[in-house]
Amino acid sequence: MHGLLAALVATPFVAGVLAAPADRPAHPVFAFQDPEIDESSGLVVRDGLFVTVNDSGDTARVFVVDPATGETVGRTSWDADPIDDEALAPAAHSTDVWVGDIGDNLADRDSITITRVPTGRGELSGAVASYRLEYPDGAHDAETLMVDPVSGQVLIASKGFMGSIYAAPEQLTSGTNELKKVGEAPGIATDGAFFPDGKHLVIRDYDSATFYTYPGLEEVGEMTLPAQQQGEGIAVAPDGKVYVCSEGVESPVLEVAIPDRIRSVLDGDPHHPSAGPRPADDVPATTSHDDDRSPWPWAIGGGALVAIVLVLLRALRPR
Numbered sequence: 137m138h139g140l141l142a143a144l145v146a147t148p149f150v151a152g153v154l155a156a157p158a159d160r161p162a163h164p165v166f167a168f169q170d171p172e173i174d175e176s177s178g179l180v181v182r183d184g185l186f187v188t189v190n191d192s193g194d195t196a197r198v199f200v201v202d203p204a205t206g207e208t209v210g211r212t213s214w215d216a217d218p219i220d221d222e223a224l225a226p227a228a229h230s231t232d233v234w235v236g237d238i239g240d241n242l243a244d245r246d247s248i249t250i251t252r253v254p255t256g257r258g259e260l261s262g263a264v265a266s267y268r269l270e271y272p273d274g275a276h277d278a279e280t281l282m283v284d285p286v287s288g289q290v291l292i293a294s295k296g297f298m299g300s301i302y303a304a305p306e307q308l309t310s311g312t313n314e315l316k317k318v319g320e321a322p323g324i325a326t327d328g329a330f331f332p333d334g335k336h337l338v339i340r341d342y343d344s345a346t347f348y349t350y351p352g353l354e355e356v357g358e359m360t361l362p363a364q365q366q367g368e369g370i371a372v373a374p375d376g377k378v379y380v381c382s383e384g385v386e387s388p389v390l391e392v393a394i395p396d397r398i399r400s401v402l403d404g405d406p407h408h409p410s411a412g413p414r415p416a417d418d419v420p421a422t423t424s425h426d427d428d429r430s431p432w433p434w435a436i437g438g439g440a441l442v443a444i445v446l447v448l449l450r451a452l453r454p455r
Contacts, residue, residue: 162362162390165379166206173199173208175383177279178224178327179369180233180255185209186389187233187255188369188381191279192220198235200255203389212253214263219245222368223281223327227252228288232264236281238292243275247312250281250290250304267308271315276300279368280325284350286334293321293328293339301353319353322346326368331376336402338378340370345378347398357398362390376402 168176168188177191186201196218200210220239227234237249251266269292280293290304292315299321305313321328321339328339330350338347340361347356361367361380369381381389394402 162380162392164388165391166201166203167386167388168201168208169206169386170199170201170208171385173201173387174385176381176387177222177368177383178236178281179371179379179381179389180224180226181371181373181377181379182226182231182233182255185255185257186371186379187224189221189224189235191222191368191383192218192239194218194221196221196235196251198224198233198253198255200257210255210257210260212255212260214251214253214261216249216251216263216266218249222279224369225281225283225290225329226285228283228285231255234281234283234290236278236292238269238278238281240275240277243277245275246270248278248292265308267304267310268312269304269315270312271302272317278325280321280328280339282328282330282337284334285330285332291318291328291337293325295325297323299323299325318351319348327370329370329372329378331372331402332374338370338372340367340380342367345370345380345392347394347402356401357395359392359395359398361392364390 173188173190175190176188178189180187186203187198188201189198196216197211197213199208202209218237221235221237222239223236225234232252232254235251235253247268247270249266249268252264254260254264276294277296278292278294282291287306289306292302294300300317301319301321302315303318304315322341324341325339326341328337330337335350336347336356337350338345344358344360346358348354349356364382365387366383367380368383371379378392378394379389380392381387
């Protein structure tokens with residue numbers, strides 16, 4: 137029953153992905169060559185290397201990949217039995233990464249877990265730290281983990297028709313750390329990342345990315361991402377370049393070009409205090425207007441179906 141319901145939930149969103157524009161400015165950097173990287177669901181760029189993690193079903197491990205070849209040059213594993221690893225974020229002032237065991241498709245977990253692990257070339261093992269987090273308003277599915285590069289504070293964006301951004305306590309402790317809702321997130325968020333200045337962040341869904349100020353969380357602008365098999369990863373490199381990845385064996389990692397109207401805000405251009413919404417004619421030369429289809433029909437249908445499925449799930453639970 138749960139498998140059928142999950143399929144019903146996914147259908148409208150998959151349809152939305154298929155309807156998205158298929159040709160957007162992007163530069164393929166490399167493709168994962170390791171067959172064990174089959175469901176890349178998070179991405180971090182550090183010291184010229186790319187770090188990724190598979191989502192649910194894998195063991196507790198992350199992969200370090202050399203973009204020159206696409207080959208895995210390092211792995212870190214630790215003693216844990218993750219429920220649903222879905223995200224990565226670079227730890228502040230360190231080469232460590234945070235791994236988010238935050239997936240919760242049925243929204244029935246009492247708490248979620250984030251784990252900090254070292255990364256680099258070679259085989260590494262052991263976690264630096266692990267913490268439990270709890271939402272203040274009930275369980276949520278999530279695939280987006282972000283870390284403020286200045287303060288080190290952890291943020292999570294829930295994945296739903298209407299998403300929310302939650303902040304963890306600045307000082308994490310043993311036991312359960314309660315998250316605090318601090319803003320709204322795009323619907324169906326699949327990943328996010330801070331920019332190096334700590335003053336901006338980006339959150340993606342399957343076919344678009346939305347940019348925000350931080351900590352104000354005011355929307356700067358939105359751009360369409362290139363079509364991918366199942367786009368679930370986004371990373372911002374130390375030089376401000378943005379990369380996206382997707383699930384699938386030998387899936388490519390792409391560098392995406394941020395529109396000038398958004399980049400000017402990210403760079404602090406005083407003549408562009410706000411990029412605002414994307415103009416209707418802001419379509420790359422390689423994309424026809426016929427391909428620029430609105431996501432609203434499938435989003436509305438998907439949201440209604442999610443609500444129905446959630447009601448059914450609660451009704452089917454033993455009392």
